[in-house]
Amino acid sequence: MSAPAAPATPSSIDDLPPAIEVRGVRRVYKAKPNPVTALDGVDLDVAPGELFGLLGPNGAGKTTLIKILTTLLLPTDGTARVFGFDVARQTTEIRRIMNIVSGGEQSGYGLLQVREQLWMFSQFYGIPVREGWRRVDELIDAVGLQEQRHQKISSLSTGQRQKLNLARGLMNDPWILFLDEPTLGLDVSAARVVRDLVRGWQAAVPGRTILLTSHYMAEVDELCDRLAIVDHGRILALGTPTELKQRVSAGSIFRLVLDALEGGVEPIAALPGVERAVLAADDATAPDGQTVAVNLQLTDDAVLGSVITALAAQDAHIVALQKSEPTLEDVFVELVGRGFGDAPEGDR
Amino acid sequence: MTQLAGSQARPQRDARGTWQERLLTWRTAVRLGWAVESNWADPVLFLIYSIAKPIASVLMLVVMLQVISNGAASTADLGFVIVGSALWAFVMGGIAGLAWSILDDRERYRMLRYLAILPGSLSVILLGRGTARLLIAGMGSVITLVVACLITGVPIDIGRIDWIMLLVCMAIGLVAVIALGTLMAAVCMQTRQDSWSYPEAVAGALFLLVGAVFPIVVLPQVVQWVGLLMPLTWWIEGIRRAVLPDAASGIGGVGSVWTDVTGTLAPDQGVILVVSMATTAMATLVAFGGYRWSERRARERGLLDRTTGS
DSSP: OOOOOOOOOOSOOTTSOOSEEEEEEEEEEOOSSSOEEEEEEEEEEEOTTOEEEEEOOTTSSHHHHHHHHTTSSOOSEEEEEETTEETTTOHHHHHHHEEEEEOSOOOSOTTSBHHHHHHHHHHHTTOOHHHHHHHHHHHHHHHTOGGGTTSBGGGOOHHHHHHHHHHHHTTTOOSEEEEESTTTTOOHHHHHHHHHHHHHHHHHSTTOEEEEEESOHHHHHHHOSEEEEEETTEEEEEEOHHHHHHHHHSSEEEEEEESOOTTOSHHHHTSTTEEEEEEOSSOSBOTTSSOEEEEEEESSGGGHHHHHHHHHHTTOOEEEEEEEOOOHHHHHHHHHSSOGGGOOSOOO | OOOOOGGGGSOOTTOOOOHHHHHHHHHHHHHHHHHHHHHHOOHHHHIIIIIIHHHHHHHHHHHHHHHHTTTOOOHHHHHHHHHHHHHHHHHHHHHHHHHHHHHIIIIISOOHHHHHTSSSOHHHHHHHHHHHHHHHHHHHHHHHHHHHHHHHTOOOOGGGOOHHHHHHHHHHHHHHHHHHHHHHHHHHHHSOGGGGGHHHHHHHHHHHHTTSSSOGGGSOHHHHHHHHHOHHHHHHHHHHHHHOTTSOOSSOOTTOHHHHHHSOSSOOHHHHHHHHHHHHHHHHHHHHHHHHHHHHHHHHHTOTTOOOOO
């Protein structure tokens, strides 16, 4: 399966304003007994062409931010702009250039056929009739619903509905696509299809921007150029996945298994760039008693070369070498003090 | 795919929906509404809900009238009831059609959020969605009128129908029904899914106020005033006058507020048209303002994409 045919590459995207510009956005829901603050002074910039992720547990405020940016909800305070257009006042302009795909829902006119519903939306977006049908078929092929094109929507599986939803979201070929938990509830294979399609669509034309919310860390890690970790309506950290993970590890972590280590770990720990070198506490010696494991924390992968040289000088031979990296969940745990699964409330 | 080509491709900052765009949006929404309704309404269901039900309602009223009058109801009296209640199916379809579009798209199909983020106005889309129900209800009204007249022997003399009056009144009435439907849609945008019954409840209440099946002179004076301010009262009176010139007036009569205030037994055609237009204009303004307020409030409170059911 491939993404729909790409148009010619634009000459430049340099003169485009920021795809997303959020300043001091607060959103408070009236609720009993107390109001709920879903967003609490969010500032965010996303450049054209970025695939930006919002990562956070349920109730973090991700969906609320997307609703504000897609003009479905007004902020209580602050301003938000999409490609320079104000979400509160310039809704028509924004709606022409964006679209949203939400996951985990059963939306769709169940009595219509797949092709019929997509065509309706092509008309709502003002695409000429013939071009509309061409585009409908192109998108159906792209999302892999060829066999279901004449099937009623009510008979589609969850994954097929989500693909249909994605096709609808791409109908107007938006400049910016908001993906709100797009793979929620999908099996591994369907989620892969959605991710591949999204990536292919974005890569086809420079400037196409995606804001992805998810609580699947691997998905965000795999797809996003940059991401923000959100919790309780605040952005806790922002950067590339690598940058964020480095905040936790402050370097690279390796586990070495050696056939022997006569001189101990101290000479290794003293090497420049080695932040920590310790015998592994769990199984410092292998069951056969002939190997020894060492955990290393290095400032950079490149330091590993000098470590290997030092080990060779001690006549220690490497039996196994494993690099272990911190995950985004580690970042979240360090920032928040709890894991995703411990989130106290439903998503907003 | 269309091209994202730098600043030239950006929408103009003063871009607003043109009339052509609105027309396309409305037309597409009509098609969407018709596709959804016609899929739902297989021939048997369509016959039951759009024809059999209103015909049964009319005939029940006719039987009740005959029982109350010991079988002495004249064809003019029967015509009065038949025209009023046949038109009511149209009113019901119009009011409920727009309001149910909100509830259907939000609660059942869960598509309201995707309609709300379209460049076209949501009100135009809802109007288009409601138009399908209005068309179905209109067909039901016409069929009910013809069948009921044939069954009861009420003579409709095509040669005596005032076609101009009929057409003008229908046009004004259409606007009035849409205005009331828009107002109900504005209400349903704010309420939970339990509000499915609101449009029928409101239409039922109006049924008693506007002289659909009995002259409003039988109502208390205060309620008569309310009835006189309703555009539907004048619309039904105008249609009745155009189709059945001999039918009694639903508005005036001895002891009525109308007669007390104007000194005339019944309004003439000119007055009916003028008041009909004035009250419809008023209702349209209220509906327009109410809908705008409601949509704004829905955006403030996040009501456009909520689902209140399971």
